Amino acid sequence: xxxxxxNGRVVDPASGRDEPADIAIAAGRILTIGQVSADFEAQxxxxxxxCIVAPGLVDLAARLREPGHEHEGxxxxxxxxxxxxxxxxxxxxxxxxxxxxxxGLVEMLKFRARKLSLCRLFPLGALTRDLKGETLTExxxxxxxxxxxxxxxxVAIKDTLVLQRAMLYAATHGYTVWLRPQxxxxxxxxxxxxxxxxxLGLSGVPVAAETIALHVIFELMRTTGARVHLCRxxxxxxxxLLRRAKHEGLPVTGDVSINSLHLTDVDIGYFNPAMxxxxxxxxxxxxxxxxxxxxxxxxxxxxxxxxxxxxxxxMLPFGEAEPGATGLELLLSLALKWGDRxxxxxxxxxxxxxxxxxxxxxxxxxxxASSAGRLVEGGVADVCVFDATATWTxxxxxxxxxxxxxxxxxxxxxxxxxxxxxxxxxxxxxxxxLRA
Amino acid sequence: xxSRRNPQLNKNGELIHxxxxxxxxxxxxxxxxxxxxxxxxxxxxxxKKVPLLRGKSVFNLFFENSTRTRTTxxxxxxxxxADVINLDIAKSSASKGxxxxxxxxxxxxxxxxMFVVRHSESGAPxxxxxxxxxxxxxxxxxxxxxxxxxxxxxxxxxxxHFKKDFTQLSVAIxxxxxxxxxxxxxxxxxxxxxxxxxxxxxxxxxxxGDLREMGVRVCHNLEDGIRDADVIIMLxxxxxxxxxxxLPSAGEYFKTFGLTPAKLALAKPDxxxxxxxxxxxxxxxxxxxxxxxxSVILPQVTFGIAVRMAVMSIIxxxxx
Numbered sequence: 008x009x010x011x012x013x014n015g016r017v018v019d020p021a022s023g024r025d026e027p028a029d030i031a032i033a034a035g036r037i038l039t040i041g042q043v044s045a046d047f048e049a050q051x052x053x054x055x056x057x058c059i060v061a062p063g064l065v066d067l068a069a070r071l072r073e074p075g076h077e078h079e080g081x082x083x084x085x086x087x088x089x090x091x092x093x094x095x096x097x098x099x100x101x102x103x104x105x106x107x108x109x110x111g112l113v114e115m116l117k118f119r120a121r122k123l124s125l126c127r128l129f130p131l132g133a134l135t136r137d138l139k140g141e142t143l144t145e146x147x148x149x150x151x152x153x154x155x156x157x158x159x160x161x162v163a164i165k166d167t168l169v170l171q172r173a174m175l176y177a178a179t180h181g182y183t184v185w186l187r188p189q190x191x192x193x194x195x196x197x198x199x200x201x202x203x204x205x206x207l208g209l210s211g212v213p214v215a216a217e218t219i220a221l222h223v224i225f226e227l228m229r230t231t232g233a234r235v236h237l238c239r240x241x242x243x244x245x246x247x248l249l250r251r252a253k254h255e256g257l258p259v260t261g262d263v264s265i266n267s268l269h270l271t272d273v274d275i276g277y278f279n280p281a282m283x284x285x286x287x288x289x290x291x292x293x294x295x296x297x298x299x300x301x302x303x304x305x306x307x308x309x310x311x312x313x314x315x316x317x318x319x320x321x322m323l324p325f326g327e328a329e330p331g332a333t334g335l336e337l338l339l340s341l342a343l344k345w346g347d348r349x350x351x352x353x354x355x356x357x358x359x360x361x362x363x364x365x366x367x368x369x370x371x372x373x374x375x376a377s378s379a380g381r382l383v384e385g386g387v388a389d390v391c392v393f394d395a396t397a398t399w400t401x402x403x404x405x406x407x408x409x410x411x412x413x414x415x416x417x418x419x420x421x422x423x424x425x426x427x428x429x430x431x432x433x434x435x436x437x438x439x440x441l442r443a
Numbered sequence: 444x445x446s447r448r449n450p451q452l453n454k455n456g457e458l459i460h461x462x463x464x465x466x467x468x469x470x471x472x473x474x475x476x477x478x479x480x481x482x483x484x485x486x487x488x489x490x491k492k493v494p495l496l497r498g499k500s501v502f503n504l505f506f507e508n509s510t511r512t513r514t515t516x517x518x519x520x521x522x523x524x525a526d527v528i529n530l531d532i533a534k535s536s537a538s539k540g541x542x543x544x545x546x547x548x549x550x551x552x553x554x555x556x557m558f559v560v561r562h563s564e565s566g567a568p569x570x571x572x573x574x575x576x577x578x579x580x581x582x583x584x585x586x587x588x589x590x591x592x593x594x595x596x597x598x599x600x601x602x603x604h605f606k607k608d609f610t611q612l613s614v615a616i617x618x619x620x621x622x623x624x625x626x627x628x629x630x631x632x633x634x635x636x637x638x639x640x641x642x643x644x645x646x647x648x649x650x651x652g653d654l655r656e657m658g659v660r661v662c663h664n665l666e667d668g669i670r671d672a673d674v675i676i677m678l679x680x681x682x683x684x685x686x687x688x689x690l691p692s693a694g695e696y697f698k699t700f701g702l703t704p705a706k707l708a709l710a711k712p713d714x715x716x717x718x719x720x721x722x723x724x725x726x727x728x729x730x731x732x733x734x735x736x737x738s739v740i741l742p743q744v745t746f747g748i749a750v751r752m753a754v755m756s757i758i759x760x761x762x763x
Contacts, residue, residue, distance in 0.1 A: 200653065201653065201656075202653070202657075204653075205651075205653045205654060205657060206465065206656070206657060207566065207589055208565040208586075208587050208588030208624060208627060209565050209566075209587075209589075210588075211653075277450055277566070277569050278565070278566030278569045278570065322543075322544050322570070322574075323542070323543065323564075323570070324562065324564035324565070324567040324586075324587075325564070325565065326564050326565060326566070
C-alpha cells in the first residue's frame, strides 16, 4: 500500500533531522522524506498536522507472557499494546513457560508474531537450559531460529564457572549476553534496602547485590571477550561502574526501565503492590543518577520492562505480590517526561528509544540494523506519529495490554502523562490508529 | 492523591483502624493511653464488663499462630461486651487455597464489625483495610516485621505508668531488631512521645546500621547500650535465628547480649526491664532478672488488655 504522511514534523534522531516534511511510503519502505513528488498516488493519506513523525520505538525488554502465562498476557493483546505505544520492534526475554531454550519455540513465536504483523519481535534465547544456570543452550541453533542474544532473564547464575563458560561460548560465535546484574543470594529481598524497607519491615535488596554482580561480569568480560548488554540497572553505584567499564573500553551497553527512571522506594507508600517491580525501586539519588546517565549516554537506552501481571497476583500483601508492571503503552510518554526534565531536545530524547536500542542490537538483527529505529529513504517504514503536546491519563481502560497494573496508574499518582500516539506503522502497514 | 492519605485516619484525623503507630499524632497516642487507664479499673471489678461494643462482632483473624496476643484481644473484646469469633486461618481457608481478600469478603458478608489481624507478611492489614467494607475496622495484631501497634502502645502505657514523663528518658531496645515488629512499633511510639534517647542494641546481623534512619542510636555492645538507661526492652530471640548465619548459638548470644544482674547494674538504679513475651530464659534474659524487682513483664500483660480495650472502643466509635 502507498501511504503519504503529510504536514508532520519529522524527527529522526539518527540523522539529526528535525523539520517539517512529508513521507511517502510504498511496499513497506520509505520512498521519500521531504518534498514528495506530485505524481505519488497515495492510497492512504495520514494528516500529521501538529504531530511528530518519528521512527517506531524499539523496546529492549517486554514480556509477552506467551507461552505459558496466557492468563496474564497473550501475544495478540501485548503486541496490540506495543503498537498502541508506538513500539514497532521489541525484544522479549526467555522466561516464558517453557523457557525459550528450544529453536522450535522461538520459530513458533516468530511465526505467530509475523502473522499478526503488529510489531517486530526479537526473542532472546535462554543462556542456559530452563534458565537453571547449569547447561548451555544450543546457541547457534537458537540464533538460526531468530534469537538476537542470550539471557538469563531474572534468574542469576549462581555458579560463576557456568557463567564464565556461557560467556566464552557466546563470545566464540559473537553473540551478545544479556544479563541483569543481581547477585543470586543478596537479591532475594522484596524492596530496595534503605530507610523505607527498614521502616516498612520489608526484606531488602542492597545495592551490593547489583555492584557485586557487575564486578563479576566485568571481570569475566576481560577474560572471555564476551559482549554484554546489562539489563535494567537500578543504582547510582551500578551506573558508576558501567561508566568506568565503558571508559576502559569493554564492549558493554546498558539500559534502565521506565520504573527505575521515574520512581523511588518512597512511592511504595502504604505497601502499594503496584510498586512491586524488579529491580526494586531505589532511592532518590539513584533515580537522579539513572536520569543523568541516560542523558549522558552511560546508559544506552530506556526500556518498558513490560510485564503484564494478572489482577489476583497483585491483590496480595506487598511481599507476596507478583513483581512487574505494564509498560509498552507508557514508554514514549515516560521518555518524553524524562527528556523534558533533563532539558533535552526531542531528537536526543527519542534516540534512547529508537536508534540507540538498534545500535545495541547491532548485527544480530541483520539488515534491519541499518534502517530500524530511524527514518531513511529506502529503509523499512516503521513509523510512530504522535502528538507531543497531548496528555493522557493512565487508567485500566486506557490500556490495551492485558496487564493493567502500573505504578503510573492515575489512582496511585494522579499523574497525567505527555505524548499520545496517533498512528503506528510497521513495515508500511497501519498497526495502530488512535480512535477519535 | 487519595491513596497517599494515612489509611488509618478519617478525614477528621480520627482513628478508624489501627495499622501502625507511625504517622499517628501524639494526641492520638495520649488519647489511647488515657482511655486505657479508665479501663484498667474495669478489670478489677467483680463484673468485668462494659457495654461499649455490645452487639458488635469482632473477628480474630490469625493467619499466623499466636496464643497470647489472640487471647488478650479476645478478653479485651469480651470485656467490651462484643461477640468474639476466633478464626485460625493458618489451619483453614488459606490452606485450602482461598485468597486473603476472598476470606475477608466472606467474613464481611457475615457482618463483621472489626477484624483483628495477624499475618506473616508486612503490610497485609493495609490491604485488608483498603478492601473491606467501609464500616469495618481493622486492628493490626502483628504483620511480618512491620508493626505490632497494640504491643507498642502497651509498652508506652507501662513506661508512662512507671516513669511518668517521656521527655527525659533513655530507652534501650535489645535483641533481634531487624526482624521485630515490636521494636518498630516501640521506636515510632517513643519518637512520637518525645523520648530523646532511643538505643537499638544487638549484633550487626540483628541490628543493621540502616536502623539509624528510624531515629535511633545503634549499639553493638550490650554494656554501652544499656548504660544509664531508664528502660530496657528485651526482645524475644526467635528459635530459627539462634543458629545459622545470623548467630552461631543461643549460648554465645546469651554470653554477649543476654541480660544478667551484673549487666543490669550498669543501667539506672530504678531502671525497668520489659519484654513482650514469651521469654526465653537463659537466652536473652537471665531468670533472676526476669523475676527480679526491676522486671515489669507481668504488669505489661495486664496493661495490654486495657490498652486493647481502649483501641477497640476508640476506633469503633469513629466513622470512616
